[in-house]
Amino acid sequence: MKRQGLEENVNRFDRALKELKGERPTHGMERADLGGAKNQRPWILAGAGIAIGVVVVLASIPAKSNAVGLGQVQDAIEKTRVRHTTMYQVGPPEDGKKTTESWGQGKWTRIDINSLGYHTWCISDTETRWTFNSAGKSLVTTKEEVREIAAGTIPSLLDLIRKQDPTRKVELAEKTRNGKRILELTDNGFFATQEGKEVKRYPQKTVWIANADDKLPREIYHYQAKHSDDGRKVELKLIARGVIEYPPSLPKDLFDHSLPKGWKAISKQF
Amino acid sequence: MALERRGSETLIDRLLVSRTLAGDGHAADRLVRRHYPRILKFAQYLTGSRADAEDLAQQTFLKAKEALPRFRHDCSFSTWLHRIAYREFTHYLRDRKERTGEFPEGSMGFSGRSEDAVVLYAAIAELPAELRDAFVLREIQDLSVREVAVLLEIPEGTVKSRNHTARERLKERLAGTWEAMDEAARIGGKREPI
Helix, strand or coil: CHHHHHHHHHHHHHHHHHHHHHCCCCCHHHHHCCCCCCCCCCHHHHHHHHHCCCCCCCCCCCCCCCCCCHHHHHHHHHHHCCEEEEEEEECCHHHCCCCCEEEEECCCCEEEHHHCCCCEEEEECCCCEEEEECCCHHHHHHCHHHHHHHHCCHHHHHHHHHHHCCCCEEEEEEEEECCEEEEEEEEEEEEEEEECCEEEEEEEEEEEEEECCCCCEEEEEEEEECCCCCCCCCCEEEEEEEEEECCCCCCCCCCCCCCCCCCEEEEEEC | CHHHHHHHHHHHHHHHHHHHHCCCHHHHHHHHHHHHHHHHHHHHHHHCCHHHHHHHHHHHHHHHHHHHHHCCCCCCHHHHHHHHHHHHHHHHHHHHCCCCCCCCCCCCCCCCCCHHHHHHHHHHHCCCHHHHHHHHHHHHCCCCHHHHHHHHCCCHHHHHHHHHHHHHHHHHHHHHHHHHHHHHHHHHCCCCCC
């Protein structure tokens, strides 16, 4: 009997192992729906920053001798993975707080959503240079208009985007989803990458979903084209989904922007 | 059959590598798409964190791009990528000073996993790092003993013994867990996939 039990366990082990061997990491909505991210990351904030019309240089890496640039590899990776993060927002406007604050927790820095897209840090480990959206609390007061995004409702976001770029294609619609009324703001635009002197434009779309009652954004979907804006048919692919939550308080170390050991900020762009 | 498959995969990779080096952006794109899921999975087992795994996988491909002209095809492209990933992981460890993979259940980016597989996954996470690395590379990532030996820079015999020890420990540990799970299922009804 004991031997039979052992054999059963061996078979069970092999089946479980085979399952682990054969599985692939899931992507997109399937993965996003598994629950909150362990490490909240700043990507969606970058996406949101892009959504308000700021060109974000994703990788300002010097051109190499090889014809295929790092940027292309980067692009391929970016297209392969779908990112998910959770953003938090504190103090909705109904509370009468002017200084609504939000953040995304990244690996290297924490981002104050008040500075969305308005400045980036180039960080170097002496071999590779990256440009990240980042922020320092001291900058917040100089960017009051951005604060509106953090604190703002979907209609105020619409006004802001139109104010910044009147030519931008932005649409606001009231819809019903799962029996609930929602507001859906669709912002069609572009982002750019730069490698050396070559700048490429990529079509993108950001969709903000809000509860129709309080009009506060709860979800963000960010789509990007598979290829640059070079005349080919545009096919947008979901690359990031953000969930905005409204917790009652902020952690004390919210504005700790220390970089990892061995890294240094090589430039700031405001 | 497996060798045939590996042979044809190597040929495809060789072609894609040479085309990438010649400046074909689509070939580079295909190389990344072919290997990214596997490297990401490996990174997830190493780091125990989805976010860190994505960074590690990305860093692996960027390093690979830089090193591609020096790739001599003395191993498969996949093994070469695994080697880079592992080296980058050691840098990651050096930066972190310690290995703190938490392997949170359900947040690893896998879905539809059976309960047995979840339990096995958790048990793998608790193995000592040297056993885990050998076991994951050999049994999950499906690399050959020789490839694992090259990658971990240990003799082939050590790969086999570590893999064997890991298997035995896992089976020993899981026997009790499965017994408890079966008992719980008998009391509480059927199990659902996680």
